[in-house]
Amino acid sequence: MWRRILSPPVISRTVLFWRSLYTMQLKSSEFQSLFTDGLNGLAEVFAKHQHELRIAGGAVRDLLSDKRPEDVDFATTATPEEMKHMFQTAGIRMINNKGEKHGTITARLHNENFEVTTLRVDVQTDGRHAEVEFTTDWQKDAERRDLTINSMFLGLDGTLYDYFKGYEDLQNHKVRFVGSAEQRIQEDYLRILRYFRFYGRVALEPDDHEPETLAAIKENSRGLAAISGERIWVELKKMVVGSHAAHLLELMYTLELAQYIGLPPEGNVEEMKRVWQNARDHSPKPMTILAALFHCPEEVEKMDLRLKVSREEKNLALFLVKYRRELCKNEDKPDSLALFTDFIIDSRELDTQSKVCELLKYQGEEKLLAQLQRWAIPRFPVSGHDLRRMGITSEQC
Known part of the structure; x- marks a missing residue:
């Protein structure tokens, strides 16, 4: 079908590339590991009703990079109504019908959820939302996707379907829009x-x-x-x-x-670059890196109004902005770790140790970070039960 909509010059180039990919069969262990009882059952239903089913988007990209995808999305030529009929006939449970108007049906087989979406074309877009129509043309669906590396499909027999040189871009480490x-x-x-x-x-x-x-x-x-x-x-x-x-x-x-995404317009980029170098090898939280851009707590508040981050993320940003200069190694104190452990104990907040670890990543204090990650808050040796056993009441305390 896709050949009929291409002009002759494009056909000649595309066919040569297409054939080289069409014959490619993925046989990796990561690909084979996807075939659980649930996926095999799903494939049987679509084959029985003569509808194509392929792995789509990011999962294909991951599999071609020798990674087992965390999430696997599927695309099909079947419409949502056809899928519902197929699943009902087979006695397969369907969940979460919120995506149905966009063509997505979620089926549950063998305790696994499978999101299957009908091939689509965008009829109208406004920069945020799209009105779609269903199609059976795989290239048309690929055409509406964002990046070439996300526009590929993989048949359940391992055949790669690539219309926009996504595999070539992936091999060349290129990121291009479709x-x-x-x-x-x-x-x-x-x-x-x-x-x-x-x-x-x-x-x-x-x-x-x-x-x-x-x-x-x-x-x-x-x-x-x-x-x-x-x-x-x-x-x-x-x-x-x-x-x-x-x-x-x-x-x-x-x-x-x-200015459009909640970051301070005059962010401290040089500080951010320094913090990134300090923290990059220690799995920093996203807010640890972004906090370097903020000059004051007010900028954190403005960011939160725009992005609506979690309370934990906001509090971490405020903590780092406040203590990145105030809480630092005391040269007069022989044991620098004690400065931080005392601060953690005095704070009496459960997440203070985690925040201080992020602060040490921010500051590039690798040795102190390693020590603090091994340190555990000491437990008070006497419990309420011990006091009651000794006859001491709450009034006496």
């Missing part, structure tokens, strides 16, 4: 942040962007203002703990994105 970067971004402005997140996962070099892509991002940066803070935060915190995070955050400032 077709026009500007068009893909204008369909959903959150794709700007998805570009940065996946760049940190795929690219080898910190600054290997296509100039046309960066130009499209800067030109459309204002569109991020209409995206919900919750969606922005999901992407941002994944990007911050990936590779090249310091470079990517600095680039966001260069492209004038910060």
